[in-house]
Amino acid sequence: MLLVNQGYNLAFAANGFDALAQAAKLIPDLILLDVMMPDMDGFETCRRLRSDVLLRDVPVILVTALDDRDSRLLGIEAGADDFVTKPFDRAELRTRVRTITRLNRFRRLLAERTKFEWVVEQADDGYLISDDAGNIHYANTKARLYLGLPSDDSTPMTETFHQLIRKQYHAQPETAWAIWPDSDHDSPRYLVRPETPSSKPFWLRVDTLQLNSSDNAPWVVHLRDVTAQMVVKQDKWQFQAMIAHKFRTPLIPLVTGMDLLLNYGEDFSIDEIKDIAGKAILGIQRLQSEIEDILTYLHASKRQLNAKTLNLDEIAAMVDQISTDLQIESVSITIDPELISSGLTLAIPANSMNIILREILENSKKFHPARQPIVTINLSKARYSPSLVIRAADNGVMLSSEQLAQVWTPYYQGEKYFTGESTGMGLGLAMVASTVWNAGGKCRMYNQDPGPGVVVELIIPFETDEEQNEGL
Numbered sequence: 001m002l003l004v005n006q007g008y009n010l011a012f013a014a015n016g017f018d019a020l021a022q023a024a025k026l027i028p029d030l031i032l033l034d035v036m037m038p039d040m041d042g043f044e045t046c047r048r049l050r051s052d053v054l055l056r057d058v059p060v061i062l063v064t065a066l067d068d069r070d071s072r073l074l075g076i077e078a079g080a081d082d083f084v085t086k087p088f089d090r091a092e093l094r095t096r097v098r099t100i101t102r103l104n105r106f107r108r109l110l111a112e113r114t115k116f117e118w119v120v121e122q123a124d125d126g127y128l129i130s131d132d133a134g135n136i137h138y139a140n141t142k143a144r145l146y147l148g149l150p151s152d153d154s155t156p157m158t159e160t161f162h163q164l165i166r167k168q169y170h171a172q173p174e175t176a177w178a179i180w181p182d183s184d185h186d187s188p189r190y191l192v193r194p195e196t197p198s199s200k201p202f203w204l205r206v207d208t209l210q211l212n213s214s215d216n217a218p219w220v221v222h223l224r225d226v227t228a229q230m231v232v233k234q235d236k237w238q239f240q241a242m243i244a245h246k247f248r249t250p251l252i253p254l255v256t257g258m259d260l261l262l263n264y265g266e267d268f269s270i271d272e273i274k275d276i277a278g279k280a281i282l283g284i285q286r287l288q289s290e291i292e293d294i295l296t297y298l299h300a301s302k303r304q305l306n307a308k309t310l311n312l313d314e315i316a317a318m319v320d321q322i323s324t325d326l327q328i329e330s331v332s333i334t335i336d337p338e339l340i341s342s343g344l345t346l347a348i349p350a351n352s353m354n355i356i357l358r359e360i361l362e363n364s365k366k367f368h369p370a371r372q373p374i375v376t377i378n379l380s381k382a383r384y385s386p387s388l389v390i391r392a393a394d395n396g397v398m399l400s401s402e403q404l405a406q407v408w409t410p411y412y413q414g415e416k417y418f419t420g421e422s423t424g425m426g427l428g429l430a431m432v433a434s435t436v437w438n439a440g441g442k443c444r445m446y447n448q449d450p451g452p453g454v455v456v457e458l459i460i461p462f463e464t465d466e467e468q469n470e471g472l
Helices: 016-026 042-051 069-078 090-122 141-147 161-166 227-267 270-299 313-325 337-342 350-366 401-406 425-438 465-471
Strands: 031-034 060-064 082-085 126-130 136-139 170-172 189-193 202-210 219-225 330-335 374-381 387-393 442-447 454-461
Touching (some): 016 031, 042 060, 060 069, 126 141, 136 141, 141 219, 189 425, 202 227, 227 350, 313 374, 425 442
Antiparallel strands (some): 126 219, 170 189, 387 454
16 A cells, blocks of 8 residues: 555565565566565565576565564575565655665666677677767777777767768668668668779668657667678679670570571572571680680689779770660760760779660660660769769650669669569669669669650769779
């Protein structure tokens, strides 16, 4: 009756055995224990509580009519935290209960925080706690490493999360970061540290969780290294794209020639048969050469594959060859004359650019209603950065705002549909984005105005003199 309506959840036990059973089930914040009980007195009950791993830290107040010195000592030896004799002052008991429960809760919170910090400090991922403005209140060792903070946690963190990531990362995709730190979005967020001649690209996936539903509740930010997954996906995508290109072209004359000879051989003259066979042999020889190139690719190092830098005047030749391979008749390219004479090179290898252009042109054909797109490609210099802007526009389908927001997302967990006509559009463009992001660039896609069709815009940095020297 004394503790009813005081904000406590009360549970009652008739004897020591019942008390032990209920305590094991509830793990209470405080136990008020009478000494004089049948079967098992309060001293023995207290001793058993203290011998239980789960209950040894639960505070116990012995409440008894015994008021002699020996009884008090016996209670303390049994493990009691406090000793109240009857008759007791009601206000005093309420105060003791309130004080001990508060202290116990603080102790539990401190113990849980200690466990949490130990586990988080041992984690392979980065964890930090911040507010809506990005002010960091806690960061574990891994998060400090990722953000370039001192390993000593006693050093105050004066910069916000956004200020720290701008120093070494590109936040992609931009549409997902525009609603930071909201976690209710479909696109994963990434921090990308671009590749340099002396270091590989580095990827962090960033997830957020608000600790409670209040307006000013702090956010837990999870930083996970996904570099290995992204590299594997990029390598797989580039290899598959190369295989498709290298096998398709030489097989056409070979298959066509064999089909003619099989079905109409008796109608051809000897010279015609020799001509068909000669073209087929050329196809076989080219196929053999392509297979050798593939085997070389498999045994080449990443550095060897990316060693060849890209001059701007090579892009036009790439576009012509790709459009011929894909049988796209209407592809035009214009390049700012100042770019050609500048001698600038791109911070992206030639083999990667070839695959990027092939992916863009292949998508233009794949998603065009008649499979015959009109594509215009324009190369110009960016206004506010030493970068190349590539704009590829077609007259195909239009995309919704949701599709445009998702199109660059590098899913390495699955593919999604984008137009309802063909599957797999998202994965190829996502790998285009990841390749461009690795170089420190940006990607955009938007509908033509007026339509129909979309524009793919890539902003790719030029190599600096320092990077070119390092590459040499």
